[in-house]
Amino acid sequence: MKVTDHIANRKGRTLFTLELLPPLKGENIEAINQTIDPLVEFCPSFIDVTYHREEIIYKQREDGLLERKTIRKRPGTVGISAAIKYKYNIDVVPHIICGGFSREETENALIDLYFLGIDNLLLLRGDNPAGEKTFKPEKDGNAFAIDLVKQVMDLNHGKYLEEEMINAIPTNFCIGVAGYPEKHVEAPNMITDLAHLKEKVDAGANYIVTQMFFDNKKFFSFEKACRDAGITVPIIPGLKPISVKSQLTALPKTFTIDLPEELVIEIEKCTDKEQIRQVGVEWAIHQSKELINFGVPVLHFYTMGKSDNIRKIIKEVF
Ligand code: FAD
Secondary structure, three states: HHHHHHHOOOOOOOEEEEOOOOOOOOOOOOHHHHHHHHHHHHHHOOEEOOOOOEEEEEEEEEOEEEEEEEEOOOHHHHHHHHHHHHHOOOOEEEEOOOOOOOOHHOOOOOOHHHHHHOEEEEEEEOOOOOOOOOOOOOOOOOOOOOHHHHHHHHOOOOOOOOOOOOOOOOOOOEEEEEEEOOOOOOOOHHHHHEEEEEEEHHOOOOOEEEEEOOOOHHHHHHHHHHHHHHOOOOEEEEOOOOOOOOOHHHHHHOOOOOOOOOHHHHHHHHOHHHHHHHHHHHHHHHHHHHHHHHOOOEEEEEOOOOOOHHHHHHHHHH
């Protein structure tokens, strides 16, 4: 079932989804099950599975020179999505990225997903590989998320890359895209960023999921700015409970977001790891309750592979 159908059938309730990371290469899919199992009783409406592009590493050769290698540390998004869907009977939203893929490779992945009965996609540009300053698409790849939206919409209309194909079966994917309540790092200003977001929606995106934020006021003004800009699709807020102290600096740096002073003070006061995790949980509970009262259709929880804290939040909120 499509994310938009879940939203249409929710009867005023707020739903929730989890975002999971594929396990590191060489690990077992059991890690995924261990993240989902404690949450199944709360009935997540769907589950997102992230996509991870290859990374560039340099290995020292015997002659002392460095050899440049690319490795993909977290492969398996398509397989894991299908495994979740058929083990748990829960809808899934695999993420698909532009970075590292030609349009043909993307099309082949989309065909796999279509044959696997997967109805939803979250379409993203992806970040630069670690160590590279700018995002570079593949020679025959998509440069922005909107290009990916257009490619999927073409497929939804039965238009494959080989244009001479006739009577090709159209896919029927529901499309989500990303939005940034605190602006995407590369956008020169919020208005330009919103204009690009509207282009993604006008091209066919059915809903938006936001970057994580810790101050609901940022979400409320983003939602209003989207509506003022003529964006009418559902907007799903992304929430992440702080779980370790190092995130006070890592999250702002990685995601270009602010952490409210009050939250930082509370974390600084903690004397052990458990207390920090608990402050993160309580902050997310407060955020969730306020967002539900505001009427958001779905809460999207970034799990980062751990669900004990998400379970506490969901138990309290739903
Ligand atoms: P875009 O929408 O393409 O925008 C990127 C930048 O380009 C923005 O600054 C935008 O304003 C600008 N822009 C857009 N269109 C144009 C245009 N036509 N001309 C000029 N500028 C333009 N990354 C992963 O690698 N894997 C994941 O699974 C993943 N999941 C995510 C889930 C969520 C909910 C979010 C919020 C992010 C996720 N990301 C993921 C991170 C994401 O890939 C990065 O934030 C990336 O830098 C931007 O992706 P985007 O889809 O928003 O890009």
